[in-house]
Amino acid sequence: MAFAITQNCCNDASCLSVCPVNCIHPTPDEPDFGTTDLLYIDPRSCIDCGACADACPVDAITRVNRLTPEQQVYAELNADYYRDRPIDNAWGAPRFPLPTIGDVQLDRVAVIGTGPAACYAATAVLRQTNARVTFYERLSVPGGLARFGVAPDHLGTRRIGEHFRPLFAHPRVTVRTGVDVGVETSVDEIRAAHDAVIVAVGADRDRTLPWVDPEGAAPFSARTLVGWYTGHPGVAADAVDLRGVRRVVVIGNGNVALDAARILTANPESLVDTEIAPHALAALRNADVAEVIVLARRGPDHAAFTRPECQALVSRREVPVFVAGPGAAESAAALPFSASAAPLAGVPALDLADLGRPVGSAGSGRRIVFAFGVDPRGLETTDSGGVRLTARATDGSSVVVDADLVLQAAGYRGAPVPGLPFDEERGTVRNLDGRVTREDGSVVPRTYVVGWAKRGATGGIGDNKADAEATVDAVIADSVRTPAGSGSGRVRRRLPLLPVSRRS
């Protein structure tokens, strides 16, 4: 009886190196690594040793005969990945691309941020060099979105925080919290006191919606909702008011939209044993959200959510799920089994016209509607204090929905950090493969970037690992001592001690 990888998988690839028969794929060397929603165990080769389950930081690996009824689909999904693939458990040639510790001239490395990308980068620095690492974190507590983004009911995924905790207590690590780089201290000051600076500040703004009139009604940011229910120190306990909210429209259908839809429609008692902020739990107990419409401008074949997150909503029988939109039901039914929206095959369909109808009376049950092919065009406030969303469907019809709350979950975007070149188009720190670059393409010495600040706001926790390790390879390559007399070795500098304020 093989093991199977399930919903929590964040693609960090920790299980790969411990599998004695190399039956977990795709590996980082294989083309679909980074595009599949999770990794998969080949049930034909798994020898049931359990090593991968022990190595997984988020408890995503389970013996197939211990899967719950809701998890059974993962046995099929793991097997399905290998259906048309030959057994391939040959190991690739070992690679040792890195210099030995003695060659590297890195004494002090600064890491700005403490989210997953920062943690993976620092881990790689500590493992591959003798350098000391100083984290600078704007908030009073470390963790980034692993703490203040990952949904409070995703307890398995939130265990990644425990996985990183020993890092902050490592003897060669100092953590400076409450230091907003660019405000309390500058990148220049930090660089002057370190051999290398690794920027891992994430992306903490909303992507702009070009059709929203800056003078008119604005959608409520899902970022604020997320910060509110995760207890983000910068989001007030009363930042979200759900009193009288019956219908919520969520713009965008990425995983953040699905997190919001799931939390807003959950039975509050099912959230008691999660890590939800107490003020959010109290507010949800007094709320009566009847319907969440998850609005996507494209069809089910272009869903931005991942299959496991969609599956989780469909498997939650107490909150029925519907689809709406031109051809959406037929399109979902025609998707391959592994497609993101495949769990929506066979769920009941609604007419788009139904989206405009008043929601049932208070206490009449909850539902989630996945509306596809509905492109929002405008928002206005109504006389009753609600919001009217107008949209155009892909069949040319007009759609009007009156809602009590319109949430924007259309993606995150980075903000400029003073002293660092910013790529306005991508919303990232300007860089070439992790080396920070100026507008003219020249490299800013000893300055690097990882995670969402490097790639843009895309990818799960584990996707930041290979990316951070690649940047650390660049840090190390730039710090290798060359033989005396070759003329290209870096000159060792005496580093000043950096004065930093501490708020926490």
Ligand SMILES: Cc1cc2nc3c(=O)[nH]c(=O)nc-3n(C[C@H](O)[C@H](O)[C@H](O)COP(=O)(O)OP(=O)(O)OC[C@H]3O[C@@H](n4cnc5c(N)ncnc54)[C@H](O)[C@@H]3O)c2cc1C
């Ligand atoms: C709502 C939400 C839920 C998610 N849930 C999941 C999930 O269930 N599973 C999954 O695999 N992935 C999930 N993700 C994706 C995952 O969180 C990201 O891939 C990951 O957090 C990106 O890591 P990062 O380190 O680049 O950024 P972040 O995690 O955002 O970390 C950036 C850090 O830098 C700090 N910082 C920012 N600016 C400064 C400054 N000027 N000075 C000092 N510090 C600064 C921030 O406070 C923060 O701690 C989720 C994302 C979101 C938005």
Ligand SMILES: NC(=O)c1ccc[n+]([C@@H]2O[C@H](COP(=O)([O-])OP(=O)(O)OC[C@H]3O[C@@H](n4cnc5c(N)ncnc54)[C@H](OP(=O)(O)O)[C@@H]3O)[C@@H](O)[C@H]2O)c1
């Ligand atoms: N459980 C998890 O693993 C988890 C949880 C949360 C987040 N994450 C990850 O974090 C990353 C960010 O997630 P996200 O949900 O914030 O963003 P996302 O996946 O990029 O989704 C953004 C959504 O907004 C839509 N959108 C963008 N611009 C729009 C516009 N102008 N008008 C209307 N709709 C618009 C997009 O539609 P188009 O597709 O048509 O552009 C898409 O549906 C993703 O990689 C996600 O997987 C993971």
Ligand code: SF4
């Ligand atoms: S149980 Fe053992 S053999 Fe099977 S996938 Fe996990 S590590 Fe590999």
Ligand code: SF4
């Ligand atoms: S989270 Fe990491 S260790 Fe766990 S199954 Fe996914 S890739 Fe493997």
